[in-house]
Amino acid sequence: MSAKSEIMQRIRTALEDVPDIPAVDDVPVPWEFGRAVDLSAAGEILDVFVERVEDYHATVVRCPAADLPVAIADGLRATGATSAVVPEGLNPDWLSAADGVRFTVETMPHLSPHELNRIDAVVTASAVGVAETGTIVLDHSADQGRRALTLVPDRHIVVIGADQVVSGVPEAVALLRPAVEAGRPLTWISGPSATSDIELSRVEGVHGPRHLYVILVQERP
Amino acid sequence: MTTERLTPAPPPGELIDSPRFPVAARRELGNAQQRRNLHHATRxxxxxxxxxxxxxxxWQELRAAGGAIKSRVLRHLPEYLEQLEASLTRNGATVHWAGDAAEANRIVIDLVQQTGSTEVVKVKSMATQEIELNEALEESGIAAWETDLAELIVQLGHDRPSHILVPAIHRNRSEVRDIFLAEMGNYGTPPPPGLDDDPVNLADAARGHLREKFLRARVAVSGANFAIADTGSLVVVESEGNGRMCLTLPETLISVVGIEKVLPSFEDLEVFMQLLPRSSTAERMNPYTSIWSGASEGDGPQNVHVVLIDNGRTKALADPQGRTALRCIRCSACLNICPVFEKVGGHAYGSVYPGPIGAILNPQIRGTDSAVDRSLPFASTLCGACTEVCPVMIPIADLLVHMRSKVVDAKKAENTGVHLPHAEPAMMKAGAWVMADHRRLEAAQLATKTSGKVLGHFTDHIGALPWPLSKWANARDTANPPTQTFRDWWKANRAQEEQK
Structure with missing residues (x-):
């Protein structure tokens, strides 16, 4: 007997007491999925988003769409980056104001981990923002690039549009399902890399980018 | 053992051979430094x-939803596991099944050997701790590098984890510095000279030490917090980015996942991604969560394997009352709130699963044959704080009592010759008789008040007692009986208010 059929047999024997009815009828789940979270007590949704991203010690700036190239140049300067990698799908106009920064647009074949490790920063768009938790989700579509791009360089400049920010986790999960069904991975980012492993005191900056610089654009960029 | 090893050796001996909990607890309580570290951290x-x-x-609605989703999965596990396997396979992953630890280790070793690599980088994973994968890999000439900061501290310290979430919770910053200075250089990039005990600098030393290992790694081993049946996705929840490194940079990814980790649908994440971070690291959201569905073209590992393990879980599943323990999402809230854990720490539990949930899961999964597993359900005051905080509403205190009776039954079945009465049920019965009538209760309280007054002249607590009370008193000091009962206090302080 294969390991699988042996385990399945053990499970069926273990569950002999369970009636043979559909799972959803056997155990109802008292929860309505995909609802918006009421943040009215905390403030306006974008303000809550900014406050909670900053709570993780990330930097957040807000700007009108027309000023985005300047905001990106400022972000690279503020984090001390002189080189940056960008995914192939990123709008090249966004980089037009960053004089003096050496940009690498990643095409095939991909950069090796060691090559990525020699680049200071990465600039990407994003998929969804979650106000209640201060989370930014990447669905790794063309303007966000593969996962390693936003991981190995030490500074992540990430752009999010005001209309991409939702109230809470339930709305975000509902929006992200199509990307998962398309086979794309997701990365949820809440602040820079951190650890609480030493005496449970929080320290920012371990293996992931130690600087998270968020640009919230008034209209969709 | 000589210095032939590839990775730091853990302490000698097997966890299953650990002494009974009261004996181990006494040993651990003797470590004043550890007691201070634990007190600070758990508070x-x-x-x-x-x-x-x-x-x-x-929050209560979320808990109820989380508990219900997990119960639905557990009661209908075959259909969700079939769906998970089909979805993962469709997404380009290869699914393996392992009945026990030895089978799981064999599968992982074979997969690593097929790649020709002699090392793996590891994401923190309870399942691989449980099956003792690192030692199995070491014996096959494969170095397993732990990359979570606390796991790194434990591994370099020739130590064992003492907590589900923060395995080095028993160590303070200066102990961590000493371990790094003594050991890091033996296994890769050394720490910067003059390293101090500032956690910022200690984290920086870990970054420096592990970076080269991440960049060169060809194989990673992970666990998973959740395995989603309908989309065929695995989820890893973490903080440092070591998980992302392991899940993204190597060509081969092997994930070892307990069969109880399945969630029916991607939507279910909205419940668990609200419950888990707030219960474990006490954050609105953990810094990083990675979700991947098999092999994603042009992004990350293309050789993707998932090893689904039973390893005793079906034994827990077979107990209709006990199976709720398998809802556990390994958040550690029950450890952090537990007054017993706070004092003795995780090592006294003789397992990778310490604390209240470990006191249930270990005898369920490993059985009640060993001395340590028989003692674990009694490693609790039954105060119920764990039940209150559990994000998936596992009735932990009730299950501890349930497992106590299972241990007693197991012992009875063995001792068919000499029959010693079990003291606890007899005492509970006597207590019920006294409390059923207020006159009996008042008479009993008069006796305890008197004994409290008399004892108070000699001592402030009761220590050792003769059998059968020694069963209780050997591991616990008992306060003297009070000189005033609650009923007396109420009459003196509140009776008048009541009349108003």
Whole structure:
């Protein structure tokens, strides 16, 4: 007997007491999925988003769409980056104001981990923002690039549009399902890399980018 | 053992051979430094958790939903596992099944050997701790590098984890510095000279030490917090980015996942991604969560394997009352709130699963044959704080009592010759008789008040007692009986208010 059929047999024997009815009828789940979270007590949704991203010690700036190239140049300067990698799908106009920064647009074949490790920063768009938790989700579509791009360089400049920010986790999960069904991975980012492993005191900056610089654009960029 | 090893050796001996809990607890209580470290750490995380949970108006609804989703999965596990396997396979992953630890280790070793690599980088994973994968890999000439900061501290310290979430919770910053200075250089990039004990600099030393290992790694081993049946996705929840490194940079990814980790649908994540971070690290959200569905073209590992393990879980599943323990999402809230864990730490439990949930899961999964597993359900005061904080509503205190009776039954079945009465049920019965009538209760309280007054002249607590009370008193000091009962106090202080 294969390991699988042996385990399945053990499970069926273990569950002999369970009636043979559909799972959803056997155990109802008292929860309505995909609802918006009421943040009215905390403030306006974008303000809550900014406050909670900053709570993780990330930097957040807000700007009108027309000023985005300047905001990106400022972000690279503020984090001390002189080189940056960008995914192939990123709008090249966004980089037009960053004089003096050496940009690498990643095409095939991909950069090796060691090559990525020699680049200071990465600039990407994003998929969804979650106000209640201060989370930014990447669905790794063309303007966000593969996962390693936003991981190995030490500074992540990430752009999010005001209309991409939702109230809470339930709305975000509902929006992200199509990307998962398309086979794309997701990365949820809440602040820079951190650890609480030493005496449970929080320290920012371990293996992931130690600087998270968020640009919230008034209209969709 | 000589220095032939590839990775730091853990302490000698097997966890299953650990002494009974009261004996191990006495040993651990002798470590004053550890007691101070634990006190500080558990208090800190407890307060933070209360704050993070207090922000949520619908916390109880979320808990109920989380518990129900997990119960639905457990009661209908075959269909969800079939669906998970089909979805993962469709997404380009290869699914393997392992009945026990030895089978799981064999599968992982074979997969690593097929790649020709002699090392793996590891994401923190309870399942691989449970099956003792690192030692199995070491014996096959494969070095397993732990990359979570706390796991790194434990591995370099020739130590064992003492907590589910923060395995080095028993170590303070200066101990961590000493371990790094003594050991890091033996296994890769050394720490910067003159390293001090500032956690910022210690984290920086870990970054420096592990970076080269991440960049050269060809194989990673992970666990998973959740395995989603309908989309065929695995989820890893973490903080440092070591998980992302392991899940993204190597060509081969092997994930070892317990069969109880399945969630029916991607939507279910909205419940668990609200419950888990606030319960474990006490944050609104953990820094990084990675979700991947098999092999994603042009992004990350293309050789993707998932090893589904039973390893005793079906034994827990076979107990209709006990199976709720398999809802556990390994958040650690029950450890952090537990007054027993706070004092003795995780090593006394003789397992990778310490604390209240470990006191249930270990005898369920490993059975009640060993001395340590028989003692674990008794490693609790039954105060019920664990039940209150559990994000998936596992009735932990009830299950501890349930497992106590299972241990007693197991012992009875063996001792068919000499029959010693079990003291606890007899005492409970006597207590019920006294409490059923207020006159009997008052008479009993008069006796305890008198004994309290008399004892108070000699001592402030009761220590050792003769059998059968020694069963209780050997591991516990008992306060003297009070000189005033609650009923007397109420009459003196509140009776008048009541009349108003």
């Amino acid at each position: 800190t995380i407890r307060d933070k958790r209360a704050q993070a949970v207090g922000e949520m108006d619908n």
